[in-house]
Amino acid sequence: MKSFDLAELPERWVIVPPKQLSDDALDGVLQEYISREGTDYGLREVTFEAQMKQAKRAMFDGECILIFDRQTECCQLLSKVQLKELVAESAREIDE
Helix, strand or coil, rough: CCCCCCCCCCEEEEECCCCHHHHHHHHHHHHCCCCHCCCCCCCCCHHHHHHHHHHHHHCCCCCEEEEECCCCCEEEEEEHHHHHHEEEEEEHHHHC
């Protein structure tokens, strides 16, 4: 698989490093993401606080990337795989 280069991101998307956000802003983005995502954790119930900690840790560990879309003015929290798929999809749309 070809390595992924963040320079391939469409200009409308901006990567937002979590350290550039205040604690309140980061918590707000993560709360909105978690409540929108509706993640199913299987047989074991996971508390909202645990989900927040997991999401925050994933961001600071680089497993997930926060993207701001200038066109829609929305944020998305994406895994690296999801980001690669989104970039590939965007490239296909441009080619068409």
